[in-house]
Ligand SMILES: CCCCCCCCCCCCCC(=O)SCCNC(=O)CCNC(=O)[C@H](O)C(C)(C)COP(=O)(O)OP(=O)(O)OC[C@H]1O[C@@H](n2cnc3c(N)ncnc32)[C@H](O)[C@@H]1OP(=O)(O)O
């Protein structure tokens with residue numbers, strides 16, 4: 439009889455190992471259940487600390503939620519911290535893909551910051567109660583006039599109590615490849631309070647989380663905090679342009695990251711198909727460069743296949759040639775220069791050559807175009823093009839020392 443209890447214990451790891459769909463539901467249920475438990479723990483702590491609804495309770499919630507990412511196999515890589523070093527109140531806006539956004543939000547949540555949320559959330563059991571205790575402002579999205587007056591009140595409270603507010607201007611969850619058009623509330627809020635807006639872009643979750651396909655793997659979310667947008671002196675006439683400007687900035691950052699993710703995914707898939715050679719493949723379409731490129735050999739990845747190895751991309755497609763696959767940071771700068779290599783066959787039918795040494799002529803070429811001196815040219819010739827003058831140009835990856 440005792441042995442029967444072992445069956446579900448064995449079954450769960452077996453299903454986790456064999457079924458992606460099971461992993462998806464298991465992780466989702468765990469997430470919701472565990473957040474409910476954490477909220478239950480947080481309620482008495484918040485009551486003891488503040489005696490009721492208070493934005494300071496967000497500190498407790500933040501501390502309690504920070505470890506949840508480890509259970510779900512998620513990493514958060516944050517850039518632009520300096521943009522959050524702003525005194526006083528401000529409005530943070532970010533894209534909204536899933537309830538998992540709460541984990542990223544808690545990674546960077548500044549002090550005295552709470553959120554605007556749909557009113558339905560207040561009924562979400564212990565989570566609803568903890569949201570209320572954390573000072574979350576609930577709005578009725580179906581009644582614009584109500585939402586407007588609640589937000590006008592929130593603008594005043596921001597100033598009176600030095601509070602920061604986090605708004606999801608898409609107004610709903612969105613897992614498409616592009617952001618949804620922004621609602622105007624966040625911008626009215628910032629202009630009414632005359633406080634800056636700090637945009638935060640979450641990278642697409644599609645590499646690890648696909649709701650429709652029922653996939654929930656491990657993955658890294660990149661959070662990019664963008665420079666603040668001032669609203670001092672703006673009036674309601676400026677709302678539309680402020681909204682458009684914010685949207686354009688965030689959309690550009692989201693798309694740029696998505697492009698990198700696509701390359702990363704392709705490179706990883708490529709590496710999986712060719713584990714011994716670890717080669718990167720030329721661009722997908724021959725028209726992307728003027729000549730076929732040789733595959734660029736990658737250094738051996740460390741044991742256990744950590745993705746921390748440089749990947750060479752077609753330089754002309756993105757703003758950096760070599761990207762650290764782990765952090766996404768550029769390792770090298772692409773520079774357009776007249777080809778310094780006398781053997782470079784950019785002009786004719788054969789392939790572009792690559793060079794990994796610093797030759798005098800290439801240094802001179804680099805200095806001429808970029809003023810950079812201390813560095814090494816690597817993985818050169820990602821694309822070559824013939825200029826009107828007949829000079830053959832190509833892109834160099836410049837690795838600063
Ligand atoms: C331990 C456990 C821990 C748990 C932790 C939990 C953390 C929880 C995190 C929770 C995360 C939860 C996350 C969530 O729950 S996300 C869902 C809830 N959040 C939102 O919906 C926020 C974004 N929405 C908006 O801002 C909308 O604009 C609102 C809802 C306000 C109106 O919606 P509507 O659809 O109507 O939008 P519209 O933009 O077409 O506007 C229509 C007109 O109104 C004008 N207008 C708009 N606003 C204002 C204003 N303030 N003052 C004056 N005027 C204003 C506007 O200019 C336009 O006029 P015009 O320009 O066309 O003439």
Ligand SMILES: CCCCCCCC/C=C\CCCCCCCC(=O)OC[C@@H](O)COP(=O)(O)O
Nearest residue numbers: 470473474536537540561562563565609610611
């Ligand atoms: C009485 C029990 C009710 C159970 C309800 C479970 C509620 C979820 C519980 C735990 C999840 C953890 C934190 C959730 C906070 C995230 C809120 C969220 O992401 O709401 C979605 C909202 O932004 C947009 O809603 P729609 O996409 O328009 O829809």
